Amino acid sequence: MTKQELTARDKGYCQTYYYKSIQERKCVSCPKPAMPGILKCKKHRDYGLAFAKKYRAARKAAGLCTVCKKPAKKAWRGRMMCLKHRNLYLQRAKEAAAKNMALGLCRRCKSPAKQDRTMCQKHLDEVTAYNKKVALKRKNKN
Numbered sequence: 001m002t003k004q005e006l007t008a009r010d011k012g013y014c015q016t017y018y019y020k021s022i023q024e025r026k027c028v029s030c031p032k033p034a035m036p037g038i039l040k041c042k043k044h045r046d047y048g049l050a051f052a053k054k055y056r057a058a059r060k061a062a063g064l065c066t067v068c069k070k071p072a073k074k075a076w077r078g079r080m081m082c083l084k085h086r087n088l089y090l091q092r093a094k095e096a097a098a099k100n101m102a103l104g105l106c107r108r109c110k111s112p113a114k115q116d117r118t119m120c121q122k123h124l125d126e127v128t129a130y131n132k133k134v135a136l137k138r139k140n141k142n
């Protein structure tokens, strides 16, 4: 067998194993049953999550954007992002909100929005409570 043939065979084997795992609802990294909705057992899911967390924490500590590794200076909403990715994130959130609003859905959670409002009751209450808190803070300052 040539090197190329070997690579193709290995690839085929990996794919077969992968699809077999999915069909049998087994973890793709070990023979244990996979958790519903994901392709990993609890151990391997936790392993993946811990790795992602550690990776993000390391980036954050180093002051690097979690998306592109460029210097980000400071965390924003608990995430380390450079200006470019922060703007992209904001833009996507804005677009998603506009889409929801056009469909008459809450711009925060996609539940049906209250009539003539852009948010569901739960989020309207949340915003009202938040505004009250801010107003109270301002009042206490003066």
Ligand SMILES: [Zn+2]
Pocket (backbone or CB within 6 Å): 027, 028, 029, 030, 031, 032, 040, 041, 042, 043, 044
């Ligand atoms: Zn596993």
Ligand SMILES: [Zn+2]
Pocket (backbone or CB within 6 Å): 065, 066, 067, 068, 069, 070, 081, 082, 083, 084, 085
């Ligand atoms: Zn970035």
Ligand SMILES: [Zn+2]
Pocket (backbone or CB within 6 Å): 106, 107, 108, 109, 110, 111, 119, 120, 121, 122, 123
């Ligand atoms: Zn909502």
